Amino acid sequence: MPSGHSPVSGRELNGRRFNPLPGLSITLGFTVFYLSVIVLFPIAVLLLRSAEVSPKKLWDAAFDAQALTAYGFSLWSSLAAASINLVFGSVMAWVLVRYTFPGRRILDGLVDFPFALPTAVAGLTLANLFSEHGWLGRYLTPLGFHGAYSRLGVVIALTFVGLPFSVRTLQPVLEHFDHAVEEAAASLGAGRLRTFVFIIAPTLLPTALTGFGLAFARALGEYGSIVFISGNLPSTQIAPMLIVTRLDEYDYAGAMAVALALMVLSFALLYLLNRLQQWSANFQQS
Amino acid sequence: MSRPKHSVRDPAVVKWILIVVVVVFCAVFLLLPLVNVFAQAFALGWSHYVKALADHDTQSAIRMTLLVAGISVPLNVIFGLAGSWALAKFQFRGKAFLLTLIDLPFSISPVVGGLLFVLAFGAHGLLGGWLEAHHVKIIFALPGMVLATIFVTFPFVVRELIPIMEAQGTDQEEAALVLGASGWQTFWGVTLPSVKWGLLYGIILCNARAMGEFGAVSVVSGHIAGQTDTLPLRVEKLYNEFDPAAPFAVASLLGILALVTLGVKTFLEWKSAGER
Numbered sequence: 001m002p003s004g005h006s007p008v009s010g011r012e013l014n015g016r017r018f019n020p021l022p023g024l025s026i027t028l029g030f031t032v033f034y035l036s037v038i039v040l041f042p043i044a045v046l047l048l049r050s051a052e053v054s055p056k057k058l059w060d061a062a063f064d065a066q067a068l069t070a071y072g073f074s075l076w077s078s079l080a081a082a083s084i085n086l087v088f089g090s091v092m093a094w095v096l097v098r099y100t101f102p103g104r105r106i107l108d109g110l111v112d113f114p115f116a117l118p119t120a121v122a123g124l125t126l127a128n129l130f131s132e133h134g135w136l137g138r139y140l141t142p143l144g145f146h147g148a149y150s151r152l153g154v155v156i157a158l159t160f161v162g163l164p165f166s167v168r169t170l171q172p173v174l175e176h177f178d179h180a181v182e183e184a185a186a187s188l189g190a191g192r193l194r195t196f197v198f199i200i201a202p203t204l205l206p207t208a209l210t211g212f213g214l215a216f217a218r219a220l221g222e223y224g225s226i227v228f229i230s231g232n233l234p235s236t237q238i239a240p241m242l243i244v245t246r247l248d249e250y251d252y253a254g255a256m257a258v259a260l261a262l263m264v265l266s267f268a269l270l271y272l273l274n275r276l277q278q279w280s281a282n283f284q285q286s
Numbered sequence: 287m288s289r290p291k292h293s294v295r296d297p298a299v300v301k302w303i304l305i306v307v308v309v310v311f312c313a314v315f316l317l318l319p320l321v322n323v324f325a326q327a328f329a330l331g332w333s334h335y336v337k338a339l340a341d342h343d344t345q346s347a348i349r350m351t352l353l354v355a356g357i358s359v360p361l362n363v364i365f366g367l368a369g370s371w372a373l374a375k376f377q378f379r380g381k382a383f384l385l386t387l388i389d390l391p392f393s394i395s396p397v398v399g400g401l402l403f404v405l406a407f408g409a410h411g412l413l414g415g416w417l418e419a420h421h422v423k424i425i426f427a428l429p430g431m432v433l434a435t436i437f438v439t440f441p442f443v444v445r446e447l448i449p450i451m452e453a454q455g456t457d458q459e460e461a462a463l464v465l466g467a468s469g470w471q472t473f474w475g476v477t478l479p480s481v482k483w484g485l486l487y488g489i490i491l492c493n494a495r496a497m498g499e500f501g502a503v504s505v506v507s508g509h510i511a512g513q514t515d516t517l518p519l520r521v522e523k524l525y526n527e528f529d530p531a532a533p534f535a536v537a538s539l540l541g542i543l544a545l546v547t548l549g550v551k552t553f554l555e556w557k558s559a560g561e562r
Contacts, residue, residue, distance in 0.1 A: 021459055022469035024376050027368040034365045035387050038437055042402035045412050049405050088311060095308045099301055107309065109552050113316050115491075116544040116551070118498025120518040121537040124525060125319040128326060128534075135322060136314070160315065179294070186294045221395030224500030227522060240397040240501065247401065247505065252410060259398045266393045 050260060053253045062257035069234075070242040071261065077151065077238065078219035081158035082166075085215045089166025090208055096167070097174040115164045123157055123225030130156065130229075149231025154238065157225040162215030169211030173204065206280030213273040220266060323541045326534035338524075338535035346512045347520035347536070353428065354503070354516060355496040358435040362492055363485070366443025371477070373444075374451035375459070385448075388441050399437040400505025403430055426508030431516070434502035439495045446488030450481050483558040487551065494547040498540055 050058055061067070096108050114122065130137045130147025140147060147153050177200070185195040223240040230236035237245070239262050246254040296304075328335055338344065369388070373381060391399065406412050407424035417424060424430045458480070462472040478485075500518040507514040515523065517540055524533035 021375050027372040031369040031372050039387055042406050045406040046402055092308050095304050101305050110312055110316050116494050116547040118518050118540045120500040120521050121540045124537050125322045129322050183294050223397045240395045243397050259401050270393045
């Protein structure tokens with residue numbers, strides 16, 4: 001958010017900004033209060049409660065065989081889903097921005113559908129579609145494509161949930177893409193494919209990777225759709241499901257341990273994403 | 287024009303192949319799941335559909351969903367307006383930290399969000415003993431579900447408003463104040479009208495998420511039929527009961543919610559683009 005130029009107008013007064021608008025103390029006070037109750041206090045409780053458990057026990061619970069399998073599958077399935085979204089999301093953004101064809105606006109609206117549909121419903125209907133008797137499953141299952149109650153099913157659900165992130169991240173950048181660059185390449189004799197591979201794709205790469213990161217982060221935390229499509233098999237257990245399983249067994253220390261590990265993973269990802277966005281901003285300026 | 291136009295444009299073959307790929311992908315992957323919800327909901331006929339929705343526990347889930355969203359969305363709107371006013375119109379130390387805190391729920395799994403409140407207010411939680419002694423029930427009850435819903439939805443409104451308020455600056459508000467308007471008059475008469483489409487946009491997204499949230503609410507609700515089940519939780523319960531049509535009947539209500547959300551969203555985008 002903090003950008004080079006501050007949009008807040010205000011006169012310098014003794015080296016301090018003078019801002020005549022009222023209400024800072026009350027709105028800021030309320031903001032801090034709200035964030036404290038909703039975010040800071042609960043996170044502090046998590047840290048406090050996990051400090052009560054011995055570090056050894058916490059570590060063992062966070063990295064036992066069951067947990068490691070869950071992280072492994074969480075990472076693998078999220079990576080797979082984000083990669084599929086990187087490819088299809090990029091093609092979709094390209095088609096939506098560059099081409100005009102009948103039904104383009106409807107398609108554009110449809111992109112947000114996974115965002116508007118509750119994930120439980122997404123999981124329910126996808127599991128049904130890809131199940132043996134479903135509209136897609138009845139043709140795909142005989143071919144060996146088991147899109148429900150399987151690892152593949154989890155990837156399908158995560159792809160569905162993450163799709164808007166990759167399309168919507170890339171779209172505005174593509175819209176503002178400078179056509180002059182392409183024209184220059186073309187007039188210098190570059191063919192369309194060459195222009196795309198050497199001029200367009202490298203420029204879009206940082207943004208595409210940001211979209212990839214957002215879809216990946218979203219997939220890592222997803223739970224609602226997975227409940228329906230995973231079939232509750234040991235092989236399809238993702239990290240958020242493991243937390244719920246342990247909570248159901250009143251294993252609070254075990255649930256906390258996995259939650260902490262998942263949070264560290266998410267924050268590391270968030271940090272990487274921020275760095276990527278900075279890089280991409282610098283990249284676009286130069 | 288002798289310029290070789292073809293090389294700034296994609297070849298027509300490429301163009302149409304890409305369009306067909308995208309259209310087919312969207313039809314199979316986005317449209318079909320939606321159509322499937324309604325097809326399965328009505329698979330056993332209209333009367334079965336009506337019966338599934340008229341079920342006592344489903345009716346209770348509808349009321350619970352409306353209640354949870356009805357409490358958490360307005361609270362998030364108040365927070366969104368206060369937060370964006372403070373963060374967009376003023377400069378102060380620690381602003382970047384507050385913005386990071388606001389984005390936090392986007393990077394924390396909803397399940398972890400729910401767990402946080404269980405650890406704080408649950409029977410074995412930090413305040414569990416005290417709450418029980420004072421007969422206050424938060425976890426496995428409405429307050430916990432509202433808290434968990436707010437946790438996953440509060441960034442929507444404030445995140446929508448901050449860039450709009452920043453872009454508008456403070457000139458108009460300053461003018462109103464100089465002309466003698468009070469702080470409240472300035473807010474209601476100047477600030478609010480200029481952010482109204484963005485605000486509605488944030489509200490509609492926030493509401494869709496609040497009504498559809500599964501993970502966080504699932505952890506804190508306790509799944510008490512007829513009491514703490516919301517619509518998404520009710521879908522799961524019916525799904526485990528192996529009635530093929532009933533979970534889809536309930537899901538169809540959430541499908542309608544998604545369609546209305548998309549419709550209003552498109553309208554608001556069109557409206558705000560027109561005013562720009």
